[in-house]
Amino acid sequence: MSRQNIAPEKITKPIQLLGAWLVGLFSVNSTFLFAAVNIAEPAWIPGSLVVAAIVNVPVFLVAVFILQTKFRPELQEDSYYAEYISQKTNELIRVSASPHSTQELLSKIEVLEARLAGLVSSNGEESISEFNGLLFGVNLHLKDRDRIKTVLSEHGVLKVTKFGDPDNEPADRVMSISQYLSAEKVRKLVILAGKLGMDGYRLFDNHMEETEEDVLIGSYGGVQFEVI
Template identity: 35%
Template sequence: MAKNKIVPENIKKPYQLLAVWFVALLVIFGGLASGAKLITEPAWLQGAFGVAAILSVPYFLFLIYKMQTRYRTQMMDDEKYSEYLIYKNQVAQAEPSKHLRSSHVGKASAVGMKSDSLEQIAEEEVLPLDYYFLNHTSFLRLDKQEEFQQRTQVPLSHYDIQIIVDSYYKDALKRIKKVEYLLDFSFPEPIRTRSNYKNNFLLKELANGEFVLKAKIFLKGREEPILIQRYLTLWESGPRLS
């Protein structure tokens, strides 16, 4: 019996836990059904065992359904569940920070704190994960292809690409000091800097292939930049951003 003992520490996969539940269902149902068959007196006890055996099946199936729906995250593999907890913790840290930020600003205005004190608060602030994002478009100007190819000496189609930094949050762009775009290493000047928030730090360039664009966003009052990226898909007739 010791060799066949179920060790809880060894149950690490969701299907293992489900298997244990189904084994438990078979054992309980088998025990109740056997009791209903073997016990003859008193008569009510035989009926009670039979009813319990029948009800145990839908009851267990209901519990398994709850495990697969309401507690689905807890049923993930250990590695996936750890990633979920990390993501959940990041979101939990990001959301309260906005309320803390507004409360600090209110106190600063009341007692007449200087602007550099507010910048120190911004340095410690945890921004939401979607605070900034990149957007882009591309289009192909057929009448300019010969000119572009002569300029770059690359016999490929040259697409106009336009990239901007954007945000759903009010005045978020005004907090940016500058943006450093990191293009593919094949560009003659792979690092480009933009500092005009009024046009969303617009970058215009030519590209003859798709690549991952990275951007460093430097905020006022912060030393460490925010890193974001976007895969630049090339379309022949994308909308103009300016």
């Protein structure tokens, strides 16, 4: 006869307890029938064991039926049962969280905090975090090139290149912005152009011109729009 092993520490849910009861019923009835076959004297014992095994089944089924109907809420997991009690009694029920769910909640909180940190700077103003994905080019002829790079760094810019013709200085301080950027990014770049002291800005097709930079500060094109 095969032996059913039940690890009590692994039974953490009511539905698992029900399964353990089924295994218990099978084990008890198997024991009764095995004993009935192997016990000859006194004569009344085998019959009693067989009757007990037979009666066990309907008694167990009735008990399971009652549990699944009248006491069904009590068979739910702790979190669902706590919600049921809270709705039934209108009282606040606290359920201790498992280490796994607590760690998952902390991870989600950390992700939200990281997103908020990218949206709001330390002084409470909106951070232009989307500049991180843009490539800026700064003309080598600009006298305040170092200051411009410092301002770009303060606004989260991570990639800057140097461009320009060594023998040809730009006539005006113009920022060229890729026409493929979103309207919101263009708006913020125009604000940035004002902070950098640009005379104006223009939109250009960096794909057609095969320019890897998304923004050119000190470009050679003329002013298309003035900075207000």
